[in-house]
Amino acid sequence: MSLSPDRLSRFARHIVLPEVGGAGQVALADAHVVLVGCGGIGSPALQYLAAAGIGHLTLVDDDVVDVSNLQRQTIFAPSDIGRPKAEVAAEWVRRFDLGLEVEAVVTRVGGANAARILSGASLVVDGCDNFATRLTVSDACVELGIPLTSAAIGRFQGQVANFAGHLPDQPCYRCFVGDAFDAEDCDTCAADGVLGAMVGMVGTFAVMHAIRVLLDGHAAFGDPQFGTLHLIDGMAPSMRPLRIAKDPACKGCGQKA
Template structure:
């Protein structure tokens, strides 16, 4: 892709980085990211994916905006309460950058529709709030050979990892959590609480981690770090990496 003069100006601070450059920025412009979950993690992740010039975005969320979301879901305003998150998030993208393509789906991803929703993605960023959806997303990503950035938040801790379970030496998200959560929800922010700024840290780190994958092979910044879980402790504060082992018996990627 050749970037037009106005796009070159908009992304000049990326292009001047030797680790990104014009080749890397063109790769971002050619990318299609599916964002699953437009809530606490999805809001800041979306802002920085759009700001990075990801050429096409598909936003997926079946929830509507509640006033309690405004403490951490930074793309919404009080006038958006009661509206579908995916649609309002898509409108935010359209106002932010006319040069991006964006679609929205007010749907919950499951085993019956995951393949269709994620089809054609360069990468999926999953910031949803339940294990059943996360596992359906992971299984579909393995099946379709799509890299996955997974991000989660709980109180003062964030977790971010890139997965490529379709590769023979790499684990998938199911290798990490196992099969027990296929039909169980995670703990909720409503029950446990969450610091809004902690969600922002996790979501923006997830966006940066997704960009690593999209730039792999195009720029020096593109080290995807597949299979490494980054634990972000907001209380300390600190960050530490953990290596996830591939499970040969995993029903998501073991036979792929």
């Protein structure tokens, strides 16, 4: 694949970076990213995935826009209230860049549909709001051999990590959290609160991490840092890396050990 003159102009600031270059921008244009969750994390993540020129985006969310979302979910406006987030998000991408392929999937990822939704992706970015879906996505990524960028937030704390549990020496997301969170219940922004700017910080850092994976083997920036969890403290502020070990008994990736 080569970039047309207008695409070269649009991504000129990427291409002049030695760590990205023309080959790296072509790799981004060739990539297919599935974004699970178009809400707090997914909204700012989507903006910078699209701005990076990711050629094919699949947006997955079963929720609708609520007035309380507008404090942090920056792709939505009051006129979008009541509409499916995935569809509104796809419309935002089409307005932003006609050169990108985008599709909306208005459903929740579960055991019955995960393989179908995620199949063919270069990378999955998970910013959903419950552990059950996160673990389902992680297990499917391991089975399909797809790397996963996972991002989560609670109040002023964020977590971002790249996982490649399909590789024999790498952990998956389930190695990190275990099996206790397969249930639907979890803490929510409604109960605990969240600062809008903190969501933006975590969402955009997740895109930085996603780009690391997509450029691996194509550009100098591509160090995926698989299995390293970055703990982000918005109050301090500070960031601390934590290495996650592969669990040989993990029911998600243990057979890959």
